[in-house]
Amino acid sequence: MSASPSTFWLARHELMLMRRDVSRLRRKVVWILLGVFASMHLVGLAMLRALRRQETTETQFTMMLSIGLAFIFGLMLAKALTSAVHAIHGRRDLDLLFSAPVPTHRVVAVRMLAVALGTALPFLFIVAPFANVFALMGLPRYLAVFGVIIAFALVSTVIGLLMALGLLKLVGARRTEIAAQIIGAVFGAAAFLLSQARVLLPEQLRETLWLALFERAASVDKGGDPVWMWPGQAASADPRALAIILGGAIVFFALSVRLVAPAVAWWARASFGAPGPIVGAQRKRAQRPLAFQPGVTRALFVKEWRLLARNPLTVFHTLMKSLYLAPLVVVALRADDPLLGSAAVAGLVVAIALQLASALASNTVSGEDARDLIAAAPVSPARLRLVKLAAAMTPVLILVALSSAALAIVSVKAALWTLGMSAAAAASAGLMELWHEEPPSRTDLRRRTHDLSALTFIETAMTLAFGGATFFAVNGSPLAFAPAAIAAALLVALAPKSARKAAA
Amino acid sequence: MPSLALDIRGLVKRFDRPAVDGLDLQVRAGELYTLLGPNGAGKTTTLRMVAGLLDPDGGRIEVCGIDIAADPIAAKRVVAWLPDEPLLYDRLTPVEYLQFIAGLWSVSPDVAATRGRDLLGLLGLWEHRDERCEGFSRGMRQKTVLAGALLREPKLMILDEPLTGLDAAAARLVKDLLHARVADGATVILTTHILDVAERMADRIGIIRAGRLVAEGTLDELRQRAGLRHETLEELFLDVVAGRAEAA
Numbered sequence: 001m002s003a004s005p006s007t008f009w010l011a012r013h014e015l016m017l018m019r020r021d022v023s024r025l026r027r028k029v030v031w032i033l034l035g036v037f038a039s040m041h042l043v044g045l046a047m048l049r050a051l052r053r054q055e056t057t058e059t060q061f062t063m064m065l066s067i068g069l070a071f072i073f074g075l076m077l078a079k080a081l082t083s084a085v086h087a088i089h090g091r092r093d094l095d096l097l098f099s100a101p102v103p104t105h106r107v108v109a110v111r112m113l114a115v116a117l118g119t120a121l122p123f124l125f126i127v128a129p130f131a132n133v134f135a136l137m138g139l140p141r142y143l144a145v146f147g148v149i150i151a152f153a154l155v156s157t158v159i160g161l162l163m164a165l166g167l168l169k170l171v172g173a174r175r176t177e178i179a180a181q182i183i184g185a186v187f188g189a190a191a192f193l194l195s196q197a198r199v200l201l202p203e204q205l206r207e208t209l210w211l212a213l214f215e216r217a218a219s220v221d222k223g224g225d226p227v228w229m230w231p232g233q234a235a236s237a238d239p240r241a242l243a244i245i246l247g248g249a250i251v252f253f254a255l256s257v258r259l260v261a262p263a264v265a266w267w268a269r270a271s272f273g274a275p276g277p278i279v280g281a282q283r284k285r286a287q288r289p290l291a292f293q294p295g296v297t298r299a300l301f302v303k304e305w306r307l308l309a310r311n312p313l314t315v316f317h318t319l320m321k322s323l324y325l326a327p328l329v330v331v332a333l334r335a336d337d338p339l340l341g342s343a344a345v346a347g348l349v350v351a352i353a354l355q356l357a358s359a360l361a362s363n364t365v366s367g368e369d370a371r372d373l374i375a376a377a378p379v380s381p382a383r384l385r386l387v388k389l390a391a392a393m394t395p396v397l398i399l400v401a402l403s404s405a406a407l408a409i410v411s412v413k414a415a416l417w418t419l420g421m422s423a424a425a426a427a428s429a430g431l432m433e434l435w436h437e438e439p440p441s442r443t444d445l446r447r448r449t450h451d452l453s454a455l456t457f458i459e460t461a462m463t464l465a466f467g468g469a470t471f472f473a474v475n476g477s478p479l480a481f482a483p484a485a486i487a488a489a490l491l492v493a494l495a496p497k498s499a500r501k502a503a504a
Numbered sequence: 505m506p507s508l509a510l511d512i513r514g515l516v517k518r519f520d521r522p523a524v525d526g527l528d529l530q531v532r533a534g535e536l537y538t539l540l541g542p543n544g545a546g547k548t549t550t551l552r553m554v555a556g557l558l559d560p561d562g563g564r565i566e567v568c569g570i571d572i573a574a575d576p577i578a579a580k581r582v583v584a585w586l587p588d589e590p591l592l593y594d595r596l597t598p599v600e601y602l603q604f605i606a607g608l609w610s611v612s613p614d615v616a617a618t619r620g621r622d623l624l625g626l627l628g629l630w631e632h633r634d635e636r637c638e639g640f641s642r643g644m645r646q647k648t649v650l651a652g653a654l655l656r657e658p659k660l661m662i663l664d665e666p667l668t669g670l671d672a673a674a675a676r677l678v679k680d681l682l683h684a685r686v687a688d689g690a691t692v693i694l695t696t697h698i699l700d701v702a703e704r705m706a707d708r709i710g711i712i713r714a715g716r717l718v719a720e721g722t723l724d725e726l727r728q729r730a731g732l733r734h735e736t737l738e739e740l741f742l743d744v745v746a747g748r749a750e751a752a
Contacts, residue, residue, distance in 0.1 A: 290599060290621050290633075292606050292613035299607020303596070310595040310636075370591035376555045377608040378580040 005102055010110040018114065032458055032493055037129060044133035058236075063213060065145075066232030071191055072127075073152050073231075076119050078187035080153070080160030083115045085180040088164055094268040105261035112157055112257050119160075120153035141237035148235045148242075151249035158256040165260065168267045296379055297387055304364045304391035311363060339475065342407055342414035347471035349403040350421045351463045353396050357426035358459055360392035361433040389430045396426050414474045421473070425466040428491050432459070435496050458494065462487055509533040509568055509660050509691035510554060516562035517715075523549045525715035527563070531708075533659075536682065536692045538706035540699070542745050546715035547695045548587075551662050554693075555585035568659050581609065584658035588665040590645040594638035598629050598648045601637065602655055609656040616655060623651040627677065643674040650678060654685070661685060663694040667701060679705060703737045711744050719744045 051061060088094070097107045127145055134142040163183070167176045201209070216226065233241035293299075365388050368374060374384060400422040408415035436455065465487035472480035510531040517524040524546040531537045541547045552558045554565055556576050565572045572579040593601060599620070606616035624630045627647040632640070637648060646669070653661060661682070667675045682692050682705070696702055702709055703723060711719040711726075719726055726740055 290617050292603055292611075292616040292620070294607070294610070294613055296607055296610060299604050302607075303593070303600075303604045306600060307593060307595050369593045372552075372555075372557055372585065372587055373591035374608075375557050376580055376583065376585045378577045378610075379608060380577065 007106050007110060010097075010102070010106060011113060014110055014114040018117070028493065029455065029458070032490070033125075036457060036461060037125065040126075040129035041133055044130040045137075047130065048133055048137055062229055062232035062236055063216070064232070065235050066229045069145075069148060069152070069231040069235060070228075071194065072123055072149070073156060074187055074191035074194070076123060076152055076156040077159060078184035078191075079122070080115060080119045080156040081163050081187070082160075082180050082184045083118055084112070084157065084160040084164040085167070085176055087111050087115050088168070088264055088268050089177055094265075098265055098268065104265045105258050108261040108264045109254075109257045112161060112253070115160070116150075116153040116157040116253070119157055120149055123149050123153070142235065144237035144242055145235040147246045148231055151234075151246045152231075154249040154253040158253055161256070161260060161264070165263055165267060296383075300379075300384070300387040301391050304388060305394075307367075307369075308360060308363055308391070308395075338410055339414070342411040343471045343474035345403075345407060346414045346418040346421075346474050347467040349400060349407070349418050350425050350470040351467035353400050353422035354425035354429050354463050354466055355459075356399065357393060357396045358429035358433065360395060361389060361430045364388040364392045365433045366436070385434060389434070393426055393430065396422070400426075411474070417470055417474045421466060421470040425462075428462060428466070428487065429459070431491065432462075432494055435494060458490060462490055465490070507533060508566070509535075510693065511566040512550070512554070512563065514563035515550065515553065515560055515565065517546075517549050517553060517558065518561050522715050524553070524560075527712070527716055529710060529717055529720075531691060531693055533568070533691055534686060534689050535707040536686045536694075536705055538702040538709050539693060539695045539712060540702055540709060540741055541695075541712035545712045545745075547712055548664055549715075550712070551585070551664055551693070551695065555583055555662055556580050557585070582659040584653035584656065584661045586649055586653055586661070586663045586666060588668055590642075590649040592637050592645050592649055595636055597634050597636055598624060598651065599633045601648060601652055605652040605655055611656050619655050619657075620651070623654055626681075627651050642669040643671055646670060646678070647674065650681065654681065657690070659690055661690060661692045663692065665696060666694055667696065667698060699737045699741055709737070711741060713745050713747075 056064075094107070094111070098104065124146060127149060131143050131145050134140075164176065164180060167179050167183075171179050230241045230245060234245045293302075365385070368388075375381075377384075400419065404415040404418045404422075407418055432455070465483040468483035469480045469487065472478075472483070508530050510529065512527055512529040515524050515527040515529075516522065523544075527546070527550060529550070539547050539551070549558065553560050554567065554572070556572055556579060560573075567579045568582050570579045570582070593604075596604065602616065602620045602624075605611075606613070606620070611619075621630075624633050627650065629644065629647060629651065632644065637645060640648065646666070650666075663682075666678055666682075670678065679701075682694070686692055686707075694705075706723075708720065708722055709726060710717055719729070721729065723737060726737075
């Protein structure tokens, strides 16, 4: 009788699946990502020069690095949680693997290693240009940051896995995926707000904290060794810190997976085939009379709004996005120059408009549940797309109109720029959604799903570009042309050939 | 009313290889036609082209006298397409789903309200009319989709594997409703792998192989052309798809 497949064999299977996902990325998206990756090296170079100009001491830099890595760890936790839930609940092949003659802990270990790799990759992508620049400029020891990222990915995967199991026990298999995404979004927002602490905190408290940090740096220089600085030290290739963090993470991962493997297997089996939440059935309400209204456009609008309103994740993400307003609202309130404050708020409103438009358009266009039903309806595809986009853009329009009205009290100029740039940003988000929605065959839909993470990067770049362009435009600065050109270039790069031909 | 509900001439569709290869198929108005064929024979691809979901690479399709290439919107008005996976919105209730369908196909509100009430009652969905479909069983989902199709009283109903996953009672109900539609003058085309269903329900049967129609007629006609040596449709079907009998 042959032996059961080894961990290596299983890992190769997982890697093959991951490689297939990557190979499904459109070539254009890969080129854009490579372009972003290359240009991030320039940001790294600028950062290194600034650090040298400010004569930042090594201890101060290690502290900054530790704080930055803590921020990354928060984001990693968010990603690891959703990935761990998907690994247990979302991918149905666990049932097949558990029915095979392979030890359970081996299957779980390999699956969790895949989660850890998936968690680490985006952050390695972000950190690599900075580490490369540091290495090229004579500081190769900072390449050790890759080890810290991998260690963090292992630890966050275990924490994500434990949280996923806790959620499964608390809310059951049906609601765990939604709950995990909500918690993930909260982590993301919390990490963002923490990163903005410098802006949010009152000046006095800020100065006190800064002073405390410098005092702590001085005490470290005198021989102190605070634990919270170990990640920064490890990233600077301090052998003891690196050994503790990387070695500790590997041991923690191996032991934890071994201990929780039976629970993972049990929940994977229990959640197999669990249907979605029965919301309507549980909410007994007075049954309404059967009423029908005429009109194709009306029917489409009502259907899209109903589905948007009943998608808890969209509603939640929309609410969370308004949290991102906080730092700039604080800036606006504190600024001595009212125009500067208004410009910051205008830029932020435009950025939120793009993000929100993208999320809602994704729901109405790509999230269409009954694609064939819509395609078989006696309505032209162009009208369908237009109504779907209009339904998605209505909430954005309301948000932008309210924000612009409030801004107009301080600066009419800022309000007008907000209206115009928000319209352009929302339209760009809508176009990106339409271009990556077609053609609607099953194969392309699957590919689109794998394009999504890459598109998220591009969408973030577009958000920053539109927000930055608005900020500079309100201030009357010619610098506005640079981010506007970046946004336009990204849009043109993403456009399908047919759209470029039509525009020409 | 044209005598042909569906008239297909020289239909061609290629993916990596030809999926439909010069297919000619005519279905008369008011008949229940069953399209049989092994997996990958081109049944679903053909029906998706009739429903306007795929563009043919060649040939011509007319639905109730309407050329679907010339006037796709008019053709879609008279066709109802029900694939094997129910086209449903989990977060809508059956009533909201019917409201959406009525709006899309421009069914007048009064007619839709009366038909909707009758259909929900007939299909056993009345008690569940304000519950979201996400918790529905496959049978309930299939029945909701069927209600949506029947609400607009299509002249041509195309059903791909309509009885998959249904229990005996639900399957019986679906069959009765399809017969009732045919009795009212509509045309029903269905594909199935359950040959007993084809044998009992169909007015005429077509067998498709490698994208071409290789046999067609009533069960008796098919048997006669094949030399009367087949006891059941299953035996005949297996011989035809294997190329041992040419009954066309």
